[in-house]
Amino acid sequence: MRVRCHYKRADVPAPVEMLQRFRALTGKRAAGQVLDIGAFAPEDLLGYRHIRYLALLGATPEARRARGDLAVDPVEADPARLPFPDDAFDVVVNRFSLCCAEEPRAVLLEIKRVLRPIGQLLFLEHTRAPGVVGQAQDKAQEMLRGARRCRLNVEVLIQMQLAGLVVRRAEWFWPAAHVRAPLVQGVATHPDPQYERELGWLRHSGRRTGEPPWPGR
Numbered sequence: 565m566r567v568r569c570h571y572k573r574a575d576v577p578a579p580v581e582m583l584q585r586f587r588a589l590t591g592k593r594a595a596g597q598v599l600d601i602g603a604f605a606p607e608d609l610l611g612y613r614h615i616r617y618l619a620l621l622g623a624t625p626e627a628r629r630a631r632g633d634l635a636v637d638p639v640e641a642d643p644a645r646l647p648f649p650d651d652a653f654d655v656v657v658n659r660f661s662l663c664c665a666e667e668p669r670a671v672l673l674e675i676k677r678v679l680r681p682i683g684q685l686l687f688l689e690h691t692r693a694p695g696v697v698g699q700a701q702d703k704a705q706e707m708l709r710g711a712r713r714c715r716l717n718v719e720v721l722i723q724m725q726l727a728g729l730v731v732r733r734a735e736w737f738w739p740a741a742h743v744r745a746p747l748v749q750g751v752a753t754h755p756d757p758q759y760e761r762e763l764g765w766l767r768h769s770g771r772r773t774g775e776p777p778w779p780g781r
C-alpha cells in the first residue's frame with residue numbers, strides 16, 4: 565500500500581522549509597527500533613542515526629534504497645492493521661498518511677498500540693485550519709467526495725487526542741501558495757501514568773458530592 569497524500573498525487577512538493585525541519589526532528593529523535601510510515605524521498609531517511617531496526621511502511625522504492633547500511637524491513641500493510649506486536653517500537657515516524665486513511669483514528673490507535681510506553685510519535689501532516697480557512701477546506705472536501713484523493717480537512721491534533729495520545733509539541737506552517745491546507749508537525753506520546761489514573765478516577769468515580777477524595781479520610 566502506497567501512502568500518498570495530496571502533495572504527491574498533485575506532483576506538488578510540500579514546502580521545503582517544513583520538510584527540512586521535520587527531517588532535522590526525526591534525525592535527532594529517531595533511535596532504537598523505528599517504524600517509518602510514508603517516506604517518499606531518500607532525504608527522509610538520511611538523518612537517521614542509532615537505528616537498530618527500521619520498518620518502512622508505504623515508502624517509495626527510492627526511499628527504500630537510501631540506507632543500505634541499516635537493517636531496513638520494507639512492510640506492505642494497512643496502517644490501520646499493523647503487523648507488529650504491542651510495544652514494538654521506540655519511535656514511530658508518520659508523514660502525510662492520516663489524510664489517506666478512511667479512519668485516521670484507527671491508524672493512530674494502531675500507532676499507539678505498537679509504540680512503547682515511553683516512545684514518541686513524530687508526525688508531519690496537513691490538517692484542517694481553524695476559522696474561515698477550515699470552512700473552505702470542508703467545502704473543497706465536499707466537492708471532492710468520491711474522488712480517489714486524500715482528505716483535506718482531517719483535524720490531526722484532535723484525532724490524536726481522541727486516540728488517547730498527548731501532543732507534546734506542535735508547529736504549524738501556512739503555505740503561501742498552491743495547497744492551502746496548513747501543515748502541522750510535532751511530537752506525541754502516551755499519557756503519563758499519573759494522568760491516566762487521574763482521568764480514570766474522574767470518569768469512573770462513584771463518590772457523592774462532598775465526600776473526601778482520599779480513602780480513609
